[in-house]
Amino acid sequence: MSLTIDATSGGRQYKVKDIAEADFGRLEIDLAEAEMPGLMACRTEFGPAQPLKGAKVMGSLHMTVQTAVLIETLTALGAEVRWCSCNIFSTQDHAAAAIARDSAAVFAWKGETLEEYWWCTNQALNWPAGDGPNLLVDDGGDATLLIHEGVKAETAYAKDNKNLPDPDSTSNAEFKIVLTIIKEGLAKDPTRWTRMAKNIVGVSEETTTGVKRLYEMQEEASLLFPAINVNDSVTKSKFDNVYGCRHSLPDGIMRATDVMISGKTAFVAGYGDVGKGCASALKAGGARVVVSEIDPICALQASMEGFQVAPLEDVLESTDIFVTSTGNKDIIMAHHMSKMKNNAIVGNIGHFDNEIDMAGVFQWPGIKRQNIKPQCDRFIFPDGHGVIILAEGRLLNLGCATGHPSFVMSCSFTNQVIAQLELWNEKSSGRYERKVYVLPKHLDEKVAMLHLPRLGAKLTKLTPEQSSYVNIPAAGPFKPAHYRY
Amino acid sequence: MSLTIDATSGGRQYKVKDIAEADFGRLEIDLAEAEMPGLMACRTEFGPAQPLKGAKVMGSLHMTVQTAVLIETLTALGAEVRWCSCNIFSTQDHAAAAIARDSAAVFAWKGETLEEYWWCTNQALNWPAGDGPNLLVDDGGDATLLIHEGVKAETAYAKDNKNLPDPDSTSNAEFKIVLTIIKEGLAKDPTRWTRMAKNIVGVSEETTTGVKRLYEMQEEASLLFPAINVNDSVTKSKFDNVYGCRHSLPDGIMRATDVMISGKTAFVAGYGDVGKGCASALKAGGARVVVSEIDPICALQASMEGFQVAPLEDVLESTDIFVTSTGNKDIIMAHHMSKMKNNAIVGNIGHFDNEIDMAGVFQWPGIKRQNIKPQCDRFIFPDGHGVIILAEGRLLNLGCATGHPSFVMSCSFTNQVIAQLELWNEKSSGRYERKVYVLPKHLDEKVAMLHLPRLGAKLTKLTPEQSSYVNIPAAGPFKPAHYRY
Amino acid sequence: MSLTIDATSGGRQYKVKDIAEADFGRLEIDLAEAEMPGLMACRTEFGPAQPLKGAKVMGSLHMTVQTAVLIETLTALGAEVRWCSCNIFSTQDHAAAAIARDSAAVFAWKGETLEEYWWCTNQALNWPAGDGPNLLVDDGGDATLLIHEGVKAETAYAKDNKNLPDPDSTSNAEFKIVLTIIKEGLAKDPTRWTRMAKNIVGVSEETTTGVKRLYEMQEEASLLFPAINVNDSVTKSKFDNVYGCRHSLPDGIMRATDVMISGKTAFVAGYGDVGKGCASALKAGGARVVVSEIDPICALQASMEGFQVAPLEDVLESTDIFVTSTGNKDIIMAHHMSKMKNNAIVGNIGHFDNEIDMAGVFQWPGIKRQNIKPQCDRFIFPDGHGVIILAEGRLLNLGCATGHPSFVMSCSFTNQVIAQLELWNEKSSGRYERKVYVLPKHLDEKVAMLHLPRLGAKLTKLTPEQSSYVNIPAAGPFKPAHYRY
Amino acid sequence: MSLTIDATSGGRQYKVKDIAEADFGRLEIDLAEAEMPGLMACRTEFGPAQPLKGAKVMGSLHMTVQTAVLIETLTALGAEVRWCSCNIFSTQDHAAAAIARDSAAVFAWKGETLEEYWWCTNQALNWPAGDGPNLLVDDGGDATLLIHEGVKAETAYAKDNKNLPDPDSTSNAEFKIVLTIIKEGLAKDPTRWTRMAKNIVGVSEETTTGVKRLYEMQEEASLLFPAINVNDSVTKSKFDNVYGCRHSLPDGIMRATDVMISGKTAFVAGYGDVGKGCASALKAGGARVVVSEIDPICALQASMEGFQVAPLEDVLESTDIFVTSTGNKDIIMAHHMSKMKNNAIVGNIGHFDNEIDMAGVFQWPGIKRQNIKPQCDRFIFPDGHGVIILAEGRLLNLGCATGHPSFVMSCSFTNQVIAQLELWNEKSSGRYERKVYVLPKHLDEKVAMLHLPRLGAKLTKLTPEQSSYVNIPAAGPFKPAHYRY
Numbered sequence A, B, C, D: 001m002s003l004t005i006d007a008t009s010g011g012r013q014y015k016v017k018d019i020a021e022a023d024f025g026r027l028e029i030d031l032a033e034a035e036m037p038g039l040m041a042c043r044t045e046f047g048p049a050q051p052l053k054g055a056k057v058m059g060s061l062h063m064t065v066q067t068a069v070l071i072e073t074l075t076a077l078g079a080e081v082r083w084c085s086c087n088i089f090s091t092q093d094h095a096a097a098a099i100a101r102d103s104a105a106v107f108a109w110k111g112e113t114l115e116e117y118w119w120c121t122n123q124a125l126n127w128p129a130g131d132g133p134n135l136l137v138d139d140g141g142d143a144t145l146l147i148h149e150g151v152k153a154e155t156a157y158a159k160d161n162k163n164l165p166d167p168d169s170t171s172n173a174e175f176k177i178v179l180t181i182i183k184e185g186l187a188k189d190p191t192r193w194t195r196m197a198k199n200i201v202g203v204s205e206e207t208t209t210g211v212k213r214l215y216e217m218q219e220e221a222s223l224l225f226p227a228i229n230v231n232d233s234v235t236k237s238k239f240d241n242v243y244g245c246r247h248s249l250p251d252g253i254m255r256a257t258d259v260m261i262s263g264k265t266a267f268v269a270g271y272g273d274v275g276k277g278c279a280s281a282l283k284a285g286g287a288r289v290v291v292s293e294i295d296p297i298c299a300l301q302a303s304m305e306g307f308q309v310a311p312l313e314d315v316l317e318s319t320d321i322f323v324t325s326t327g328n329k330d331i332i333m334a335h336h337m338s339k340m341k342n343n344a345i346v347g348n349i350g351h352f353d354n355e356i357d358m359a360g361v362f363q364w365p366g367i368k369r370q371n372i373k374p375q376c377d378r379f380i381f382p383d384g385h386g387v388i389i390l391a392e393g394r395l396l397n398l399g400c401a402t403g404h405p406s407f408v409m410s411c412s413f414t415n416q417v418i419a420q421l422e423l424w425n426e427k428s429s430g431r432y433e434r435k436v437y438v439l440p441k442h443l444d445e446k447v448a449m450l451h452l453p454r455l456g457a458k459l460t461k462l463t464p465e466q467s468s469y470v471n472i473p474a475a476g477p478f479k480p481a482h483y484r485y
Helices: A019-034 A038-051 A065-076 A093-102 A114-124 A142-160 A173-188 A192-199 A208-219 A242-258 A273-284 A296-304 A358-363 A396-401 A406-425 A441-451 A464-470 B019-034 B037-049 B065-076 B093-102 B114-124 B143-160 B174-186 B192-199 B208-219 B240-257 B273-284 B298-305 B357-363 B396-398 B406-425 B441-451 B465-471 C019-034 C037-048 C065-076 C091-100 C114-124 C141-159 C171-189 C190-199 C207-219 C238-257 C271-284 C296-304 C358-363 C396-400 C404-424 C439-452 C464-470 D021-034 D038-051 D065-076 D093-102 D112-125 D143-160 D171-188 D192-199 D209-217 D240-257 D272-286 D294-303 D358-363 D396-400 D408-426 D441-453 D464-470
Strands: A011-017 A055-060 A079-082 A105-107 A136-140 A202-205 A228-230 A265-268 A287-293 A319-324 A344-348 A366-374 A377-378 A384-390 B013-017 B056-060 B080-084 B106-107 B135-139 B202-205 B228-229 B265-269 B288-292 B321-324 B344-350 B370-371 B376-380 B386-390 C013-015 C054-061 C080-084 C106-108 C135-138 C202-204 C227-228 C266-267 C289-292 C319-323 C344-348 C370-375 C376-380 C386-390 D013-017 D054-060 D080-084 D105-107 D137-138 D202-205 D228-229 D264-271 D288-292 D322-325 D342-347 D369-374 D376-380 D386-388
Touching: A011 A093, A011 A114, A019 A093, A019 D369, A038 A065, A038 A287, A038 A406, A055 A065, A055 A142, A055 B013, A055 B370, A065 A079, A065 A093, A065 A406, A079 A114, A093 A105, A093 C227, A105 A114, A114 A142, A114 A173, A136 A142, A136 A406, A136 C202, A136 C370, A136 D013, A142 A192, A142 A202, A142 A208, A142 A384, A142 B396, A173 A192, A202 A208, A202 A406, A202 C135, A202 D386, A208 A228, A228 A406, A242 A273, A242 A344, A242 A384, A242 A396, A242 A406, A242 D240, A265 A273, A273 A287, A273 A296, A273 C271, A296 B344, A296 B441, A296 C289, A344 A396, A358 A384, A366 D021, A377 B321, A384 A396, A406 A441, A406 C376, A441 B298, A441 D054, A464 B228, B013 B065, B013 B114, B019 B065, B019 B093, B019 C370, B037 B065, B037 B406, B056 B065, B056 B114, B056 B143, B065 B080, B065 B406, B065 C386, B080 B114, B080 B288, B093 B106, B114 B143, B114 B174, B135 C344, B143 B192, B143 B202, B143 D171, B174 B192, B192 B441, B192 C439, B202 B208, B202 B406, B208 B228, B240 B273, B240 B344, B240 B386, B240 B396, B240 B406, B240 C238, B265 B273, B273 B288, B273 B321, B288 C271, B298 D358, B344 B396, B357 B386, B370 D464, B386 B396, B406 B441, B406 C358, C013 C114, C019 C065, C019 C091, C019 C439, C037 C065, C037 C439, C054 C065, C054 C114, C054 C141, C065 C080, C065 C091, C065 C404, C080 C114, C106 C114, C114 C171, C135 C141, C135 C404, C135 D264, C141 C171, C141 C190, C141 C202, C141 C207, C171 C190, C190 D288, C207 C227, C227 C404, C238 C271, C238 C344, C238 C386, C238 C396, C238 C404, C238 D093, C266 C271, C271 C289, C271 C319, C296 D441, C344 C396, C386 C396, C404 C439, C439 D294, D013 D093, D013 D112, D021 D065, D021 D093, D038 D408, D038 D441, D054 D065, D054 D112, D054 D143, D065 D080, D065 D093, D065 D408, D080 D112, D093 D105, D112 D143, D112 D171, D143 D171, D143 D202, D143 D209, D171 D192, D202 D209, D209 D228, D209 D264, D240 D342, D240 D386, D240 D408, D272 D294, D272 D322, D358 D386, D386 D396, D408 D441
Parallel strands: A011 A105, A055 A079, A055 A136, A079 A105, A136 A202, A202 A228, A265 A287, A265 A319, A319 A344, A344 A384, B013 B106, B056 B080, B056 B135, B080 B106, B135 B202, B202 B228, B265 B288, B265 B321, B321 B344, B344 B386, C013 C106, C054 C080, C054 C135, C080 C106, C135 C202, C202 C227, C266 C289, C266 C319, C319 C344, C344 C386, D013 D105, D054 D080, D054 D137, D080 D105, D137 D202, D202 D228, D264 D288, D264 D322, D322 D342, D342 D386
Antiparallel strands: A366 A377, A377 A384, B370 B376, B376 B386, C370 C376, C376 C386, D369 D376, D376 D386
8 A cells, every 4th residue: 555645734634535625525514513413512512621632533434524523523622633434435525625624634535445444544543743542433443443453463473573463364355454554564663553552541432333342342351441332322323323224225225226115125134223214214215114133022123013024035036125234244145136136226234245245246157247326236147137236235325325414413423522522531530441331321311402402392391399209300311221212 | 998809609709890791801811812922822831830830929900801811821820810900990890700700819890999999909919818929910019019018017016016007197099098908907917018028029010100119119228029120121111112002092092082183283291112102103193293201312202203392381272182101290280271272182191190180170160070981071161161081090091992902912911921930930049139120131032032923023043154243142132231122 | 664763752753772872972962063163164154044944854874973963064054854874883872862852853773684774764764744855965875775766666666556676586685675665665655756756856975885876877867866976075085085994994993803903914905095094094003004906006006105915815814904995895705714814803994794795704604603792703614713803894983983083074074064055055946957966176175174273274375476377266276177186 | 599419420419418428328228117117018019010100209308317218118119209308407418318329319408508498499399301290298388388389479470571579578587588489480480380380299298287288278279289188197196296206305305405304394385296295205204294285175185194284484484494396486485585594495396496486585685605516505695594495496306316216207108108109199080189188097097007017016806796796897997087096
């Protein structure tokens, strides 16, 4: 990798598609601000005190217009920020340009190669003065992974100065790149990651998948710094995951294919929060929806909502639109696709592109790829039928449309801001150990509160007598921790 | 109270409306069994081993057809059962008759006075041989309350044989009766409740409100035996509370009033699980729905589903149907009703009848009561406008219709059976202390699993590779404890 | 048939179940009035002028609470009214009692035999003074049929005084009774029907099925008096048929069976206005719905709404709830039912009970009937599985619940009142020939207008410029005749 | 206007944005064919006989991918085709390029000026040999208007060779251009339009607005050739207008603004077929929807579906998204917009851009226009609040997204093909006079039938007994003409 890094006139580094798109990006950021009341309220409430003054924040999270508003909220609170995307297709280039020009060091563009992707991640972690971040905003855990793998390798290397990571030891294309980066770095600076980890006061993680990794590290006691699980704030997982996908799934499908959803049969693999949003959106759009599940509770929920529950194999030939949202791998395999209807649509809105067997598709003997438009390909099987795959199996809502809308991302990102504040404020208090935490209920409720006025929603207040009767403070928290919403 | 107790030819006690309704009750029990696959599966799986042999189970839970299937599942597993209802209006007399004739000692009829209600509860706790139950199935916590208050009074009395509970010390009509019963009992047997409590290995509690009481007792360390919180099994609170109410709320309104829901404006106070089911049902029925909430998170959920969120005061004069589902008191006051439209409908599906200010209505100067049919009254204010109140403010779905349908009650009650088994199996193991527990995830999932085949739902299975990839056993449990569904 | 006719103290004839139910009937009529703004507005607008003074109105239409408000609107406008029900199960006895006591001659009770049914129809046509009605309100066309068959028989008989109708000439049980009545009448008064027909200035017909008969008579030029097709007023067929059934179908199913609709698979035969309401209600209730259709346009509509479209045979074994709404016969045959799931529910909301093959069921070798409650029977096939049939195949919403709610019936019945006024006002003008007419668009729009304020709906007004631009009068009519709504 | 006309190597004329986009256009046309079963079935059924051999077809209808499949169906049946768009923003340039290269003379590009628009219309009517079309496919009636205005002017001019149309006689910018074109043409060829009109055997018109014009001409007897009203085929107006808009309204809003619909308040002006689709889509997307109507019947329908019905003025300040779908003018005026929320979204999906007062906006003192992206502008009022107007008030679904999806357009366009066939087949039979006709029911049903298999829908067949019982042929037509669906 030999990519050149650009710099603003003020000297801030960046690497984006086209800095000239900054004006258009700014325009859309301005519009998004009006839809992100939680973030704007944070600027108003916390901005004057500059509570993040001195904090170096590194983010690895889809570099979209909404993320731009998050970044500028962090800078408005005093932070110095470097950013990369957490998905090779999800950057909105105009948003990246505006932030690069105006607010933070950005390394992201739409359509990165895997090598470029990890180069960007590495750059975002690399403060020019040679040091690293104090805080991480992570989505999917790639920044956290790189640091942990770096420390692991340095520790091994430190024993005899010989033990280098071996990229050939893995068949996973992406992990191979991670090991290569670390290996090359070891030659130049054998303690970089170790020093960096020590300076990090914590990470706030955005998604189900990233959180899962964190809990596994917590369990094996390998976590190097505290983590706040933003995903499991109610105002994140029950909003962004459900309502965000309810919006962006049909948006992505329609922008990519212009297909009529009404009258079609759709299949949604996985009925978690994301799957619930997707199935609901497709039903609302007039499709007949079949859901697959491994978990009997979620399956029973799907049944109660009127969805047929069946495994993929049962509906392979009658379905028009297939969506994966499982958080697992190998959901729709190439052999499944070889038996689908002509022009069946296949897309993923789950954790990674391995929900769909892209490798199997590419390797299918005699298959032909017909590119229809960016992020929309038709793969023609030797028998002549084609399958339309969205965003090469990556997140179709980000690849084919613009991801989740500002309002719901404001809920998620207000949690991020609050988590970053919490980690930084408590950096010396010892309150957070090397474990995974969720935000306390009252902060979760505060995030919701900040979003009600924009929708004209008016709360009812408990009277003192009612508050005493139910033993709930009039200002909340209103529910026990285990409450499911 | 001097009610006579009847007995079957075999000597089992009962007090029901009309034992001659037993045949009709049996017919409906037969039909319900086909809709309660979880309970029937328990009979098949556990029946042969008679695991509840020797257990004396007392239940205080709406004596309906569905409860009859629960009772006969408990007896099929070997238990000896005594039962009362937990609501003065909720008994289905034919179901009570069938159970009284065939299976268990029942003390319940539709339309009990408050005195009769507590007499029934007392009888159900009173085994003829003079002893009490080993296990409680409670709904709302009244049986648990009576025992705890009994023990409290006996402890106080034991100090000097003088300290008697004083019914005049409370203005709460119902608690006055409780104290009276205990006071009268103390004279005859000053250690009855204390002995009874010692023999109880645990209680399984059905509802939000009862569970709340239990957690409060746990906190103040006054709980006398272990409790299993059935309400917070996912297969209870996210099914019974949501889908049960979604079914039974419009059912109750339609049976009571025959009013057209389409086109009307409806108000739902409280957007918890019950409120979610209610608001969804009214919207599905073609009403425009306004929701009130104290909790900003639930309020934001309501907004995202397209409901207007506003306090009662804002919509008092434009609303046709008012429903309370808050778990709190004093939601709709008499002065509110005095300003409603003519023939506005007011009903409660929340915890107790005090969600609606019935006392205030009865005392309103110059008000007239016009009884339309059982559980449906029109209260005419002096200005001539009337308000139709359902079930005197008690649970309208049980008072005006037949409560939740069998299928969803099968989910709840299968949790009850499993909880009872768990308590009885572990009675000597020390596994359960005097605390509140929820059932482990795998049992919750099992309950769901037992209900899928009836709906034709087919689960997908994890492959070993997938199971390993996501670190989830192929047979579950599939989710972490904090997962919200 | 030798039934005695009762009379009020004032001498008005009636035959009802129990005149003592009149108070309860009056109470419900009072409540219904508040939900029937169109009828009440007619009383206010037309009452003072007494435009139906001198008109004798005979009605054959479900004798329900809503019909009571219609009857009393007709009497408020000056008419003298006699009434019978058009369905053996649909009378609400308390409503019949109230009308009999207070307003009109009623011959109707719930659960008539077929003989009793036609006796009632005959009585309602039989004014004590020996003459007949001037106006008919018909539903399904039975009153119209009786008169036309009477005239036909009298004409034949007049030729030679020998040619009597032969009840044995038909295998249709009901038509046999009709012929018997006419035959017996001929002996006593061989010109009764002919005189009656001459005095009738017209009929207003309520339903699809009755209208169909009228158009057939118009085509063969056998119609004896003008007819107004109320069914095809938009404010009737697109309201009563759709929204009425959307309300009353689940209401009937739930009252009869208490079955949970959520999660179930339902089948709706026929996707006309009634079927659209039914399918929509079942989907809203959480069922998965399959629709059958013979008309490709309606089938495509069903598809676009997300319903699977398939013939009955394809889903026989997987369906839980079967509903017929076709207007045709032989939809669900006994052999179909012999293959259904145990406790499958079968009900009809279409034109007649022959949509379901009741005859075939009764004659099935070895079948057993288990009566669960009135209008709800389980038929047990020899292989042991049972099928629950509602209302013996008759209209389940009227048989098992209380039919359509007042508000939507107010739309239909306001059309009836306007039609009766129109016929009576034009009785001498020659405006209406012996043909079938629909009400003009501006009257249809007026009916809608009268119902908006009750729902808080506020119309927008055309400006003169807008009115001129679109060439539509500001006061309507707003649409061309062919507009489909 | 001096635009140059391009030509293919074969000599066919065209004027498109970029002929190099033809390959991409072809790819999307190929995909669309799989979604347009009705058109493809027409090719199969009629193609071999070449029934349109010799017919010159001129079309004025949005030049989209779907229209491309229509055009190539007409050419597959033998027609020679020239085409223009009927909206300055609705052309999809890649589709225009593919058709221009492969199949027909096209004059259309996205973003025409009004002068260019009418130049294109004129070119499409101008066969190189100097003659004009035999058949018109019109959408909105602009081609029909131009010819009728041309003939009117030629008739006036023929009287004294002096009487020229006066473009200054009108303040309507568009009609000024029409008159200019005709005036200029008169100098060169004073009988062109008259000769052209004589050669036209008929027009088939696509939309409500165009049909309205035709009926007005029929009424004043000024129609120059027969017209088939395609809009009022059930398979057009109840599908394209309803389901097409249900799909494309949110699609257009989301592509233009990325705004979250959930939780917002939306206002839909007009609850006709288009408004019904729009209101339903916004509700399904989680918005709270308010509807305005002038017609009490449609207003009552909106109420029954749970929509609030209120005039614009009542909700001006609380609404986030405004949509016009009235078919009238002056619905949302500049003064309305001056009082809206900041960043309120305003768009039109009704007949013309004058539903929104664009002129008033442009002339508002001190207003500033901020172009966000093509077809999306923010107009900033002097008080600082902005209003986002989509597609400059033109059809937002075509301007901001890709219009209606292929499947539903296949229904509409199959009607067009059948109408064109009918007109051409009957050109000499005298069957069609200078009037407006709708297609017969059996052809309408045929269109639906051709679309069922693609959705997996299976029809039920009438038995001979059933057919006879209901007096409906087993092969249809299944409904009377007045049936409303």
